[in-house]
Amino acid sequence: MSKITGRKFTYGIIKDVLLSAQIEKPKDQSIRKLGGIAFDLNLQGFKFFKTHFYIRDNPSLSGTTYQTTFAWNYPFRINNTQIVIEGFADLSGGEGSKVANQLIVPRFLVDAGHLLGIKDKKIWLGVEWQYSHNKFGVDGVTESVPQIQIKYIL
Numbered sequence: 001m002s003k004i005t006g007r008k009f010t011y012g013i014i015k016d017v018l019l020s021a022q023i024e025k026p027k028d029q030s031i032r033k034l035g036g037i038a039f040d041l042n043l044q045g046f047k048f049f050k051t052h053f054y055i056r057d058n059p060s061l062s063g064t065t066y067q068t069t070f071a072w073n074y075p076f077r078i079n080n081t082q083i084v085i086e087g088f089a090d091l092s093g094g095e096g097s098k099v100a101n102q103l104i105v106p107r108f109l110v111d112a113g114h115l116l117g118i119k120d121k122k123i124w125l126g127v128e129w130q131y132s133h134n135k136f137g138v139d140g141v142t143e144s145v146p147q148i149q150i151k152y153i154l
Helices: none
Strands: 014-024 032-041 048-057 065-078 081-092 101-111 123-133 143-152
Touching (some): 101 143
Antiparallel strands (some): 065 081, 123 143
């Protein structure tokens, strides 16, 4: 809202207020639409912490539901090594025959570029954990997958 209106929308820990929209297009399925409001929060130590509150509509299911999304990036140092904890979480309500579901994906990354003597903050190496409860809204389908993460920043 600050960029659109030219006025500050800052209050306490709220850095900005945003109108938010998103579309999802899964293969061979209809487009899912999300719209709502988001807040950029000014939390000490975080590069960013964002919260989104959506109304979610999958036209192939009856009704609508909500989705709340959080995204964060928390950089810090241990000795001379830059580390970041980042990730996102999507929490969705049930819609039609689908039940409420959660997808949580935290990452722990180390600045490998610095450690290897290459440019700092260019190559990150670490782990990611993908946790999905009631995956895709299917009751009882839970997935927990640790993964190696390599991130290269152009």
